Amino acid sequence: xxxxxxxxxxxxxxxxxxxxxxxxxxxxxxxxxxxxxxxxxxxxxxxxxxxxxxxxxxxxxxxxxxxxxxxxxxxxxxxxxxxxxxxxxxxxxxxxxxxxxxxxxxxxxxxxxxxxxxxxxxxxxxxxxxx
Numbered sequence: 052x053x054x055x056x057x058x059x060x061x062x063x064x065x066x067x068x069x070x071x072x073x074x075x076x077x078x079x080x081x082x083x084x085x086x087x088x089x090x091x092x093x094x095x096x097x098x099x100x101x102x103x104x105x106x107x108x109x110x111x112x113x114x115x116x117x118x119x120x121x122x123x124x125x126x127x128x129x130x131x132x133x134x135x136x137x138x139x140x141x142x143x144x145x146x147x148x149x150x151x152x153x154x155x156x157x158x159x160x161x162x163x164x165x166x167x168x169x170x171x172x173x174x175x176x177x178x179x180x181x182x
Contacts, residue, residue: 052103052104052107053156053160054103054106054124054127054156054157054160054161055100055103055104055106057152057153057156057157057160058096058099058100058103058127058153058157059096059100060152060153061096061153061154061157062092062093062096062097062099062100063093063096064153065142065146065150065153065154066089066092066096067089068085068086068089069145070141070142070145070146071085071088071089071092072085073141073144073145074137074138074140074141077137077140077141078135078137099123099126099127099157102119102122102123102126103123103127105119105123106119106120106123117168120164120168121165121168123161124161124164124165124168125161125165126161127157127158127160127161128158128161128162128165130154130157130158130161131158131159131161131162134154134158139151139154142154
């Protein structure tokens with residue numbers, strides 16, 4: 052649920068029209084494109100919010116939930132590498148360190164979760180009897 056809340060904060064509180072316009076000005080892009088980008092960003096954000104919320108079903112131990120969690124977190128972990136530094140600069144300039152928290156929690160947390168899942172998977176595979 053932490054990722055769900057963090058993604059919702061990122062999607063609807065931190066990333067707003069003013070923040071995107073500021074980001075675009077810092078990047079040297081026309082801020083007029085910010086409104087269209089915000090719509091697309093929020094649609095993608097909803098996908099991550101729903102995907103993270105469904106991750107609670109991991110307690111059911113169903114295999115498809117594991118793969119859903121992996122795919123959703125791969126997408127969010129990509130944010131660590133895909134988001135340009137100017138975006139973090141704009142968040143910091145507008146909201147201070149608190150503005151970075153949702154991204155650190157969701158994107159950075161996704162990287163940590165994937166490393167933990169991969170480590171668990173490798174260790175579990177080594178314990179399986181062969182032949």
